[in-house]
Amino acid sequence: MSNTSNHVLNFGAGPAKIPESVLKKAQKEFLDINGTGMSVMELSHRSKPFGAILQKTKDNLAKLMDIPSDYSILFMQGGATTQFAAIFLNLVAKKQDELIKLGKEKEEIVVDYFVTGAWSNKAVQEAERLAPAVQSNPIRVNRVIDVKQKYGKFGTIPPPSEWNLTDPTKHHVAYVYYCDNETIHGVEFPFVPKVNETVPLVADVSSNFLSRPIHVPKYAVVYGGAQKNLGPAGVTIVVVRNDMLVDVNVGPVRPLMLDFKTAADNNSMYNTPPTFAIYMVGLTLEWLIEEKGxxxxxxxxxxxxxxxxxxxxxxxxxxxxxxxxxxxxxxxxxxxxxxxxxxxxxxxxxxxxxxxxxxxxxxxxxxxxxxxxxxxxxxxxxxxxxxxxxxxxxxx
Ligand SMILES: Cc1ncc(COP(=O)(O)O)c(C=O)c1O
Incomplete structure (x- = not known):
């Protein structure tokens, strides 16, 4: 934040710097949002003024990312870390749903992970932790590449010749997962990993969300926490293709709060959403559109x-x-x-x-x-x- 004498330069990794004009706008509206006489934090999430903020935020995100109409935008809680579990549970459910329809419901399901830094390592470990609890099918967690295991440290993205992607013509692959930007190790994918087009691709974009154009149709799920590029901590944005939304009673048991379909069906308001964080994301999106091109x-x-x-x-x-x-x-x-x-x-x-x-x-x-x-x-x-x-x- 700047003032004339003491300009502070904030190089924090997250929670991180928020554009000054966004903070100023929030400050201006702090006591009275849109003529309501109340702070945005005091409004019911089901009120008209908050509904308008939520809708505008979704519309602006769809516009910025060019999100096709067959995707849902979800505002979830628990940080990106909660998504490590949610991705696994929802996408395994989707695969099970397919297998049930094919009469193959007892067959093994595979989930593929690129492990290129600390965050994808945490994500794969969460999948490994949850896999044995899935009762209906054996689940195999496959590391497409584990850079640290192979090279002794993180710091590179090996070429496709070193990847061990599971062949979807021989196995039931629920998804391929990667972390687009490894915040701790400073490693960013310079390309979208090429995977078989029948396999859902999932990206954690927490630390490079909206930092450059992205081709959403390549993905089944793109998600990230807000606290680096989009606003304050407290909200996680999940952009999910609608065919990934599965009835909560199908597939592994999952808490309703982790269920993508429940979030989508309730416009991210199955429970009280983090209204202030969503509002701040909305202001940041406006800043990106109006001031940053x-x-x-x-x-x-x-x-x-x-x-x-x-x-x-x-x-x-x-x-x-x-x-x-x-x-x-x-x-x-x-x-x-x-x-x-x-x-x-x-x-x-x-x-x-x-x-x-x-x-x-x-x-x-x-x-x-x-x-x-x-x-x-x-x-x-x-x-x-x-x-x-x-x-x-x-x-x-
Ligand atoms: C790439 C990436 N994924 C996931 C996380 C975890 O996010 P959270 O702390 O919001 O759960 C972080 C946090 O820094 C991150 O940088």
Missing amino acids: GLKGIEQANNSKARKLYELIDQSKLYKSPVDPHCRSHMNVVFRLPTEDLEKEFLAGAEKLHMHQLKGHRSVGGIRASIYNAMPEDDVDRLIEYMIEFEKKHSP
Whole structure:
């Protein structure tokens, strides 16, 4: 947030920076939303004014992402982590539904996971945890590739020749899952993994949601938490193709709150939705459309910010990227310095210049500059200036 004397640069990975004009609009409307005399937080979720906010948010998301009419937009709770379970339960249910109709309801179902960083690793572990509890069918969880198992660390996306995708002509594949941008390791898919078109493709886009155009028809489910690119924590957006919606009584037992069809049938209001978070997402979408030129505009801005940072890192003798160039994240730029002491000094110096939350995730260390949609290029330029100065003082 800026004021004239003390401009703070927030490089946090999430909850992350929110565009200043969005915060100001929310502040302006805080006590009186649309002439109601009430804060949006005080409105019934079933009231007309909130209904209008929800609908506009859905319409703007559909417009921005070019979401076809046979998809539903769901506002769910429990963060992206809850979706690790929800995806498994709903999509296994969908496959079981198909198998029941074919008279093959006892046959094995396979779920395929790309494991390219900490978040897809958590997702596959959740599937492995839940699989034995499915009573109707044996479920096999297959790692298409596990980069850490194969290479000893995360930091690359191996080519298709190294993938072990399950053949859908020989097995019942419920879905293929991947995490488009691994927030902790700074690894982003530079392409959409090519899978058999009969197999539902699922992407976790939590940390690069709306950072560039995306071709929704390639996916059965695209989902992400809001707290990086879309607003505050508390709401998770799930864009799901309607043929994935299965009666809650079919397939593995799942809580109603995790059931996609229940959410879709109730317009995300089976229970009280996180109204304030949805409102903030709505404001952020308006900002993207009105001030940033939609997804094409924001993609250009994001590319420019990331390119500058990686160019500096690659030219430097001090900073080192642990990620292969072809799959470096445009959102979370991770880098190392030669020693942890130097990294500490780097962070302390940055703090003095009001550059905050640059510390890498506690599981990996190092530095991480998260430069989401809301991060202005000027702030990235300030970071670059600091990095250049720091290197001059500490050349190895
Ligand atoms: C890519 C990705 N997936 C999932 C999650 C988990 O999100 P949540 O904390 O909202 O459950 C995160 C959180 O940072 C993330 O970056």
